[in-house]
Amino acid sequence: MTTPLSQDLRRRIVRAVETGSSIRQAAARYEVSPSAAVKLMRRLRETGSVTPERIGGHRRSVLEPHQDLLRSLVDAKSGITLAEIQAELRARGIVVQALSTIHLMLKRMDLTHVNAG
Template sequence: MAASLSGDLRGRTVAAVEGGSSIRQAAARFAVSPSAAVKPVRRVRETGSAAPGRVGGHRDPVLGPHEAFLRFLLAVRRGVTLREMRAGLRLRGVEVAALSTVHRALVRMGLRHGKSR
């Protein structure tokens, strides 16, 4: 991933465009790509600031609200598979694309699934 532009360079690019230069001219003047010049200008128009937006961060678990249902499935049927759990969630209107999503939810809850050893 390429490094983001410094705040100073973002500000100078925006100032050049606001001063009458085209975005491509400003990009050439400051030796950045045209897309790197477009982004801070667009951000100033949308938010009033050329500062970059947040990258990354914490997301709430997708299946967090359905923890009770997953516990119920495991209690009712001992050898339930991840596919069967996903099918049960789908019947409840919860679309889960990857089986790993169900697995991570179980791990987060401290539960196990599959055959007993």
């Protein structure tokens, strides 16, 4: 993953474009990709800022609020499969597309004795 352009470089690109350079000329001058300069100028137009957005971070599991339900499903049926858990969740209006999402949540909860099938 690439790192964001420095604030100084962002300001220099914007200044070059505002003083008459094309976006592509400014990108070449400061040795950044044309798409990076285009996105920078679009961000400036849309938000009024050249500050980069936050990169990365931890996304919370969609199942985090349903830990008690998951625990009760696993406790209620010995050997329950991930597909069965997925079906039970769907019956309660909780749609989980990937079985791996359920598996990872169960692993975080230290409930790993569930059948994968």
